[in-house]
Amino acid sequence: MADQTTFTKGHGTENDFVLVPDLEGGSPLTAAQAALLADRHAGIGADGVIRVVPTALAGEPDVLSQAGAARWFMDYRNNDGGLAEMCGNGARVFAAYLRREGLETADEFAIATRAGTKVVRFEAADLIAVNLGPWRLAQPQIADAEGFDALVHLDGHEPLSALSLDLGNPHTVVALPESLDVDTLDLHRAPMVNPRPERGTNVELVRPIGPGHLRMRVHERGVGETRSCGTGAAAAALATRFWAGGGDTWTVDVPGGRLRVRALPDQQVELAGPAVLVADGVTPLV
Numbered sequence: 001m002a003d004q005t006t007f008t009k010g011h012g013t014e015n016d017f018v019l020v021p022d023l024e025g026g027s028p029l030t031a032a033q034a035a036l037l038a039d040r041h042a043g044i045g046a047d048g049v050i051r052v053v054p055t056a057l058a059g060e061p062d063v064l065s066q067a068g069a070a071r072w073f074m075d076y077r078n079n080d081g082g083l084a085e086m087c088g089n090g091a092r093v094f095a096a097y098l099r100r101e102g103l104e105t106a107d108e109f110a111i112a113t114r115a116g117t118k119v120v121r122f123e124a125a126d127l128i129a130v131n132l133g134p135w136r137l138a139q140p141q142i143a144d145a146e147g148f149d150a151l152v153h154l155d156g157h158e159p160l161s162a163l164s165l166d167l168g169n170p171h172t173v174v175a176l177p178e179s180l181d182v183d184t185l186d187l188h189r190a191p192m193v194n195p196r197p198e199r200g201t202n203v204e205l206v207r208p209i210g211p212g213h214l215r216m217r218v219h220e221r222g223v224g225e226t227r228s229c230g231t232g233a234a235a236a237a238l239a240t241r242f243w244a245g246g247g248d249t250w251t252v253d254v255p256g257g258r259l260r261v262r263a264l265p266d267q268q269v270e271l272a273g274p275a276v277l278v279a280d281g282v283t284p285l286v
Helices: 033-039 088-100 230-244
Strands: 003-012 016-020 050-054 072-078 108-113 114-125 127-134 149-151 160-164 169-177 190-193 202-210 213-221 224-226 248-254 257-264 268-273 276-285
Touching: 003 088, 016 033, 016 088, 033 050, 033 276, 050 088, 072 088, 072 230, 088 108, 088 114, 088 127, 088 230, 088 268, 088 276, 149 169, 160 230, 169 213, 169 230, 202 230, 213 230, 230 248, 230 257, 230 268
Parallel strands: 016 050, 072 108, 169 202, 213 248
Antiparallel strands: 003 016, 003 276, 050 072, 108 114, 114 127, 127 268, 149 160, 149 190, 160 169, 202 213, 213 224, 248 257, 257 268
């Protein structure tokens, strides 16, 4: 008989996750197990899988070094089972789970990720903010005079100019021309990015709709199109600010809801939005 595991299903602006507790640190997930849990036909179904494990028992040197600052490690895998550095929406859902389970009780605490330690803050029952930490332009040395460093190819369209950013995970933000409607673009196939990023990339398609206000769709690395991407929303706001200026706070509308992005001092950025835990259960783990 297959082993059983408990799980919690949650989402942040409909970017959904399966959380699996491993409080003793003895049951790491394989890529195949994570992919099965995330499978929407054969498993629970999710954009990603998060193992909840004490940082001191994580088993990864770069994560173990964070144990003094963060008690819990967000061991995140994408829908295809591949390891990922960070997930902004997932971090909020992870924090909501830690609070519900009594594993963290403060209104502000740190969590460990493969992209470093992140601080989460509960602003209200339905609003959690995450300091995503430092961000940078991924390849400023090749950016052109208009602030673009890549081309993105979508089926049926001319190549689109884009900017690459690193928020602990890779993003390529496309500035959509007026001729393209963000709602009607076909994202069933992964956009092609040139130059091709070594680790792959999330691709954000962005349309400004007012001062400090964006609409965005995203194709996530290792997942496909998702209803939301937290670090992607931050990348979209930062890229738009880089191109056009503006204030430090942005509202980003995604198909799954609304997020707030705030540029912080020292080249850091904060993401805020809801997190909802929707179900608990037990499932075979083979």
